[in-house]
Amino acid sequence: MIWPFSQPKEPTVAAYLASKPSQRREAKEIRELPIVLLDAETTGFKIGVDRLLTLGIIRVQAQQILVESARSWTVYQEKPILNEAVKVHGILPSDTNNGRPEKEVMLEFLSELQDAIIVGHHIGFDTAVLNEASKRHFRISIKNRVVDTAHLAMQELTAFKRTGYVNQRPPTLEELCTHLKMPILERHTALGDAYTTGLLFLNLCARISRRLGRPVQLRDLPR
Template sequence: MFGKKKRLNVQLDYAIRLDTRIQDISFTVIDTETTGFAIGAKDGLIEIGAVHIEQLEVTDNTFQTFVNPARSIPHHITKLTSIEQVHIDYAPSPLEAIGQLFEFMETYQSVSWIGHHVGFDQLVLKKELAREKYTYKVPLSFDTMDLIHYLHPTSDQLDLDDYARLFGTKSFQRHRALGDALSTAHLFVELIKRLEKKNITTVSDLLRIKNGNVNKAIFI
């Protein structure tokens, strides 16, 4: 019989009113790198990156750590990310690293996660915690892809760099957790500014976009 799962002693699920203005929310943009896509099976977490957004400004408050997945990094992942075995051999365990990420979020009382395909990053954290019999309550989260598809419904499945060029935002080192988190943070802020011009200004408005309950807008 499986034992009861434990919870990490951090607060991530802050209550928030639906009429709260987007600009008044504290966000954490997250990104992860892994040894592959078979999360929960043979692959594991090797890097976490995060950046804090306050008052719709990308701050200098960032988080980055390598993670030791207790397995070797495949050659093609090293080639893609430049993360080598030496970077992870003495890095924190997944449980320790995720705990550090959550403490970072708690420090700034972040009420919402942001990510580019954020569901994957959440799955990675969930599976790594599950291996240690831990769980957590996922905070309010938004995916930049949902916002992009609302503003630009005809856009193809492009690379993060392509979206940065499309919306005129900064790009940072690709396929590294902090670099991708920074690129996503700047993209998110620009997307929100464009949405505000279309009277998308509150948490409720963002949730309607997330849930597909709004009419598609025309990209400008």
């Protein structure tokens, strides 16, 4: 008998787990590394309870957002509900009824991810929800290095510097875009937020480069 925990991984999952970044990656320039902008919309805001509704990714290469690389998925959920989250993202049960099975979406997502750096805004929640989905279907966790543009902004922008106040709130995407006079594209859609986050990320990296007098390396970014 083969016990469930000893069964071979799906090829896509095995390939994802086998992809290993260079041990010297932290010293590499950002423009040399694979970057995936990521945003997810979910059924709510509780980790371990709420589920994935939509997922969007866009690649960044050589400090350029590759619009043609954009991919998005709508995820079928058996029991979608109308709650406060729907008022934010506007994704209705009628939308998710026509979505793809979560396992299929996660397999395609992992095949796109490999060893890329994940960049997102308030990305901790998104990756936690994706972790729950990965564990549910494949018994693995997302292993990629993650960069949160909210924390990056608090590192680089004087107006949002950490104060030491225990309840200091990280800036929202709207606050940062307003401060930097940047456009916001299709807010609260997975691809729109991913693209806007990419613009913010490149803006902040340019500021770091000017401050340091050299190209930005991965180790210059907060974990």
